[in-house]
Amino acid sequence: MPGEDLVELKFRLFDGTDIGPIGYSSASTIAMLKERIVSEWPRDKKIIPKAANDVKLISAGKILEDNKTVAQCRPPFDELLGGVTIMHVVVQPSLPKAKSEKKIDEVPKKTSCSCSIM
Template sequence: MSAVQEQLEIKFRLPDGSDIGPKKYTEATTVSTLKESILAGWPKELENGPRTINDLKLINAGKILENNKTLAECRSAICDLSGVTTMHVVVKPPSQDRGIEKDDGNNSKGNRCRCTIL
């Protein structure tokens, strides 16, 4: 049995079409480690960047990768066809934090919208 793990070359395609990488990772690397690498390499000039790894989703071969899985577990046949594997990065929109701001108790009745469906 060989102690050397295969290295996979991966680049991450960001929502604006730019890339982070390519960089080499072992098959034992977890998806959460990949997300940490994305956070560290995230371009500062891009708006609405992720704050934590929970703000990111990685997609490879049409499947969303789970944080606790390793690259070996997530690997598809597509990874074997070319030298560099591209994974797509989806960022959770920051608008989901708005629900917290609305619970301050200072809502006035003039800011409400009401619809009646007959």
């Protein structure tokens, strides 16, 4: 789109492969980027995110928040390089609450103390 500030982004997966580079508007949110990553994820990988919430984006050593825009998260030095900004992608599936609560209940509770003071 003419006059729109586009940013070239490349997403580096855990095994070193990349998605992109793709031009995004600097007004795009991190949540929008995550949705695109999930839709373009290579299907031949062992680990495949099921939803955007399973994906974390890291840029300049920081985990990016969903409500931030690309312009807010882009490091200032990439403009000097004039290149593509690389964001690292981590897949961390969320655990269902029912299973995690069940595991807590299965742990035996100790109610007595076996200490001796002499």
